[in-house]
Amino acid sequence: MKHFINLDDLSSNDLNQIIDTAITLKKQYKAGEINETLKNKTLAMIFDKSSTRTRVSFEAGMAQLGGHAMFLSDRDIQLGRGEPTTDTAIVISSMVDAIMMRVSSHDDINTFAQHGSVPIINALSDESHPCQLLADMMTYKEHKGSIQGKTVAWIGDGNNMCHTYMQAAKAFGFTLNIATPEGYEPDQDFIDNYESHIQLFNNAEQACQNADLVVTDVWASMGQEAEQTKRELAFKDFQVTDELMQQANTNASFMHCLPAHRGEEVSAGVIDGKQSLVWDEAENRLHAQKSLLLYLLG
Ligand code: CP
Numbered sequence: 471m472k473h474f475i476n477l478d479d480l481s482s483n484d485l486n487q488i489i490d491t492a493i494t495l496k497k498q499y500k501a502g503e504i505n506e507t508l509k510n511k512t513l514a515m516i517f518d519k520s521s522t523r524t525r526v527s528f529e530a531g532m533a534q535l536g537g538h539a540m541f542l543s544d545r546d547i548q549l550g551r552g553e554p555t556t557d558t559a560i561v562i563s564s565m566v567d568a569i570m571m572r573v574s575s576h577d578d579i580n581t582f583a584q585h586g587s588v589p590i591i592n593a594l595s596d597e598s599h600p601c602q603l604l605a606d607m608m609t610y611k612e613h614k615g616s617i618q619g620k621t622v623a624w625i626g627d628g629n630n631m632c633h634t635y636m637q638a639a640k641a642f643g644f645t646l647n648i649a650t651p652e653g654y655e656p657d658q659d660f661i662d663n664y665e666s667h668i669q670l671f672n673n674a675e676q677a678c679q680n681a682d683l684v685v686t687d688v689w690a691s692m693g694q695e696a697e698q699t700k701r702e703l704a705f706k707d708f709q710v711t712d713e714l715m716q717q718a719n720t721n722a723s724f725m726h727c728l729p730a731h732r733g734e735e736v737s738a739g740v741i742d743g744k745q746s747l748v749w750d751e752a753e754n755r756l757h758a759q760k761s762l763l764l765y766l767l768g
Pocket residue numbers: 520521522523524525594602727728729
């Protein structure tokens with residue numbers, strides 16, 4: 471049994487295969503072909519944070535594959551009232567075929583993997599967001615071909631998305647330039663683990679030199695709302711603007727996992743402009759995760 475808790479749970483070969491299958495599944499779906507490989511399978515989806523893309527893509531994806539997805543808000547299940555995570559993992563996994571979790575604490579996902587009996591999928595934690603990277607790497611491949619040997623600039627917070635880009639740099643063979651304000655660097659253990667694939671900057675222009683892809687994310691992630699004003703000040707020189715995109719290679723692409731705040735981490739001109747791939751990136755959550763579900767359950 472395999473889990474998908476971090477990108478490096480899977481080999482580069484398997485990750486690339488999941489992406490290639492996702493591209494095929496997308497074509498088949500758009501051609502109206504029916505694929506009910508997951509008929510009679512159930513995915514439990516535990517959310518203790520908000521979501522648009524993750525919820526819709528997993529729920530629609532399971533339906534399209536002939537299976538069923540069950541939305542479980544932690545406000546509605548006993549977990550939110552203090553039932554132990556271990557007990558919840560044993561019980562839910564005795565009734566479903568896989569569990570997807572979006573939780574504040576990455577440790578809770580590991581606890582489910584230890585105590586549950588079905589594949590566990592990390593659908594965003596405080597530490598990482600591997601499902602998003604499947605969609606991002608698929609989107610790059612569809613538009614530009616292989617990302618191997620390319621340079622990616624991460625602009626903004628050294629957060630869960632940044633951590634997963636660090637893992638992707640190793641898995642997919644690209645260089646990641648990370649530009650953060652001082653004090654907002656990625657976690658030290660990620661820097662130590664991925665140091666040969668990354669370069670750290672405190673300057674966005676420098677990080678964008680030679681970049682083939684520029685990526686950013688919100689300045690205040692879910693759970694950091696109280697820091698919004700402080701962060702707006704700290705990150706004011708880290709907005710992805712047309713001027714910043716001009717520092718990158720001609721025709722460099724722009725990505726953002728969404729939701730986005732125009733006028734904060736990205737200008738409207740960039741996110742709504744020609745270099746932006748954000749709508750395909752969002753749609754590809756569906757196809758990439760269908761491929762992941764087939765890999766884990768098919
Ligand atoms: N990118 C992403 O995970 O979006 P949601 O928070 O809407 O699921």
